[in-house]
Amino acid sequence: MTQADDHPLSRPSSTTQRAVHDRIAHDLGVAIVGGRYQPGDILPGEERYSAEQGVSRTAYREAVRVLSAKGLVYSRTKSGTRITDRLRWNMLDLDVLAWMFEAGPTAEFLRDIFELRIVVEPAAAQFAALRRDGQDISRMGHALEEMRRFGLQTAEGRAADQSFHRLILHATRNESLITLATSVTAVVAWTTRFARDERKESRDPMPDHDAVFDAIMRGEGEEARLKMLALIRNASTDAGML
Amino acid sequence: MTQADDHPLSRPSSTTQRAVHDRIAHDLGVAIVGGRYQPGDILPGEERYSAEQGVSRTAYREAVRVLSAKGLVYSRTKSGTRITDRLRWNMLDLDVLAWMFEAGPTAEFLRDIFELRIVVEPAAAQFAALRRDGQDISRMGHALEEMRRFGLQTAEGRAADQSFHRLILHATRNESLITLATSVTAVVAWTTRFARDERKESRDPMPDHDAVFDAIMRGEGEEARLKMLALIRNASTDAGML
DNA sequence: ATGCCAATTTTCCTCATACCAATTATGGCA
């Protein structure tokens, strides 16, 4: 166990103090996607911000570079750093999505993502049915077993559920689809985390999952697509979305 | 004409010299997505790189922040800056896609994007059919007129074609879908730019476009989806993809 | 020889300062 017990994906733990530039990027990012800055507005100048916030110009600049890389702002000498209009934002970037969520997601934002989910995940199931190999199948089967054993009330059960969906993505052999679905499912997870337990009784999720798995196992692409669509529709209505 | 004749989207013109950190990010980005660095490899240290390349540590660090924001690398003190594994890359970032294309896109990469196109654009047409208003319709109609008038051999005709597809996206009223489709169509445009003119004679694209427009105008979602699917299939086979 | 612990070194992170480049604003002149 020489290295990398913590992955770079994991959000900085509460103990680890975040890098300064990272914190600045986070704060500005939340403020921007939250609408406290409007497209066309100019961010505070380097001199001013660093003085007011008690950080170095270096740290502020690196934060701006991050925001710029995600399409939220663009800098021009003398003109200053302006907020880009929303059409150029990298809406599917995991950080941007997280900031949106933290800023208090609008209903339109959530609707957009759940629509995207309905487009993407059934398509993923379809590709998975056409490209999966034996190992994919056995792993999916194992994930469903665990899910059935623990149920969605336990952490293990939810982990097995997520694992099942990740295995489907992996079986598509399409990296761009994986990237996209990762972002989408992250938002879905954040959303349903809060919606959970408020419902009186949730339906048994296993029949839907079994149907998807069965279609993928038999290599039936179109059927896998439709079964996944049904699964999402049920899950979404249960979570109060849709 | 006081400001902003050039949009931030436009690539820096040949006259404007790019910022140093931008050039570094570009060079490293191309090298990374091109496989000259493998996931797990460590980038040169700040001191070393800045000395060898004759740039400041500041510029190099800002470039690394950009790459980090796009998920290509991650930095840890002492451990150095390492290449992230591909699953965490922001494959749908416009810069990353451009770097992939510049590095010489692999066949799998192109296949992935065109598959994504087949998933996304028909879905966009479907949503557009359900949400478009009168202004959307009239603008789409105008774009098709222009396209018919000039043909795809001219720059104006191609601009009208792109405009038509952009208008469909706009009519979806779904920002995440717009972001996604923007990236996808960029890659498609880069690809077909080279494939053009090599074919002996391209089929007339207007019937397919008219059919999509007609379905959207009548508000027939499912039909719009199918017509767009047909349009893409024809265009892709003409371009030699698929 | 092996395993554990402390010191050292390496590398990224932050800050501060200086100067450069480009663009906007200003003010004078015709």
Next chain:
DNA sequence: TGCCATAATTGGTATGAGGAAAATTGGCAT
């Protein structure tokens, strides 16, 4: 009033100096 040179502002780059954390090294005891 309109144009043009000058000045001021703001982001961009370079450099030096420490600080913090992790990997390595070396010593010590078992």
